[in-house]
Amino acid sequence: MSTPVVDPATPAPGRTRRNRGSEVVRDALIDAAIVEFAANGFDGASTRRIAEAAGAHQSQIKYHFDTKNELWKRCLDRMIGELEAAIAAATDGHRDDPRALVEASIRGLVELAARRPELSRIMMHEATSDSERLAWLFETHTGRLRAPLDRRWGRLRERGDAAPIGSDVLYHTLIGAASLLYANAPEARLMGVDPADPAVFERHADALVALFLGPGSDDR
Amino acid sequence: MSTPVVDPATPAPGRTRRNRGSEVVRDALIDAAIVEFAANGFDGASTRRIAEAAGAHQSQIKYHFDTKNELWKRCLDRMIGELEAAIAAATDGHRDDPRALVEASIRGLVELAARRPELSRIMMHEATSDSERLAWLFETHTGRLRAPLDRRWGRLRERGDAAPIGSDVLYHTLIGAASLLYANAPEARLMGVDPADPAVFERHADALVALFLGPGSDDR
DNA sequence: GTCTATAATTAGATAGAC
DNA sequence: GTCTATCTAATTATAGAC
Incomplete structure (x- = not known):
């Protein structure tokens, strides 16, 4: 040698x-x-x-x-992958029940918002002004992510089984309600709420499901 | 002379x-x-x-x-003043009816979020990390703003007249649902929604009232 | 693949003429 | 009260040694 x-x-x-x-x-x-x-x-x-x-x-x-720009894109690729995995894991096994599917999607969304507040924070930073980064985000990820939620929500509303929200404003209303608490966790803590507390997360997720889907079929 | x-x-x-x-x-x-x-x-x-x-x-x-810091504070003073004026104008004349009071507060909040998206954007930028500016914001404005909403929501829940959301997570859930559409208007436009369209604003405000307060007493 | 050194910009803050 | 010129510090990007 x-x-x-x-x-x-x-x-x-x-x-x-x-x-x-x-x-x-x-x-x-x-x-x-x-x-x-x-x-x-x-x-x-x-x-x-x-x-x-x-x-x-x-x-x-x-x-x-x-470049700094390319590094930023790789950060988003990773986090969006985590989001899709969280939703896929939550909806697994509910393919036949539209209401359960949407409920699971909401819970998956809240779960990731709590675990990865950085994603919401970066999205909120970027979506406030037109930029090349925002266009890339929409073309590469957010456009694709919105479609299945839209479809499922439309089916649910036809059955009269969802809150009276048009699917056009649903996306931002749901994402806002689900993620601001975690994105703005430093502010929430000043107000005496700890978004990292599992009990807070549980009550928040339950509240969102009740808000958007009404009381479950079990409770009726 | x-x-x-x-x-x-x-x-x-x-x-x-x-x-x-x-x-x-x-x-x-x-x-x-x-x-x-x-x-x-x-x-x-x-x-x-x-x-x-x-x-x-x-x-x-x-x-x-x-300094740049002081200029920033004066910007927030002005916008928070506008927010309080919008809510005061909307709630004027509803002092005796708790449900109408909260409904008017929600509509006032959405109205300002649509008219002044800059306020939500700046709040979302700042509340994502601890800073001297966030502490100032809480001490000077947001802490004070949260109190009346908390009180009114508590009274409403006692009467069983509100969605099952604890007042601790209510603030961020409501603000998120009400303002993300306007704060992230550039993203919404990419998705084919124009938050500046008065029809969009109307349907969004109605949806929020239905979401948080349920169908009005008139409709029952 | 790692690291030092540095170029080229740009930022906020400031001094002083007018 | 306005404006030019400049200071100091921080930024990203880059070239080249090892």
Whole structure:
């Protein structure tokens, strides 16, 4: 065997960290960026702080994502994936019952809003003004996400089994009612409510189901 | 009379604008700042752009408000005043009927959210992370605003005349359902909904009243 | 793949002429 | 009260050593 010229496990002189592998660094940068973008918005976010929180150097963002914009997109890809997984998990096994399907979708939505408040925060930051990022978000993710909710809600209203809300305003009314409590958790805490408390989450989810779907068939 | 040394109506050489008076400049700066803060958040907002939009110079912000922070506070003072006026106008004459009072409050809230989407946008920007500005907002305005809604909602629930929502989560659930459509109007437009359409506003307000208060006594 | 050094912008704040 | 010019600090992006 030839003598290894470089041992990748040994930091070179002047280096403080050894290589961690591309996937690990990418993941750490996305994790840190999600928190930073959610707290400060796209403009307020600093790539230096993101890199620092991820234990990396600012220049590594250029290497792994090219620009701040692309890093932001990868953050959204990950979180939207989590949202779709949460809804899919909640609706699993309810394919035949439209009301149960919508109820499960609502509970999945609230569950993710509580677990990943960063998604709502970033969406609220971005959707307040027209931008290239908002257009990308709609074309890549939000447009697609809205469709199944629309269909299910339409079927439910035909049966007279849903609140009198047109499906055009349903999206923002439901998302707003479901996610503002968690997106604005720092404000809620000032008001004496702890959105991280599981009991608060339970009562909130129950309230939303009652609000949008009325008392369940079981209770009638 | 002595000869006037300076004629204030004549721009000095090299000046492009004459004096407009303190109040006019302050108002113009606040108007421009509200739009800029709402679109870009506090950090993303540029005092240079604000001044330019107001037809003033960046340095005049220092003169009239001292800092960017103080300018931001004056923006919120103005908008919260508008919100209180809208609710007061809507609830006027309903002091004796608790249900009508809450219904009017909801309609006043939606009316201002539609007319002044900047308020919701700025609140959503700020309430996503702890900051000195959020603390100021709570101490100066939002804490005070929440109290009467809490009281009225409690009375209504005792009578069994309201949706099953605890008053702790009511605030964010109602505000979210009422304002996200307007705060995120650019996104709604991409989805084919125009929140500026009066018909949309009417149906949305009716839906919220039905959602939170159930069918009115008239309809029973 | 990692890191240092730095270029190019832009920000808010400020001093002082008028 | 207005405006120009400038200061200091922070930003993203980039070039090149290792």
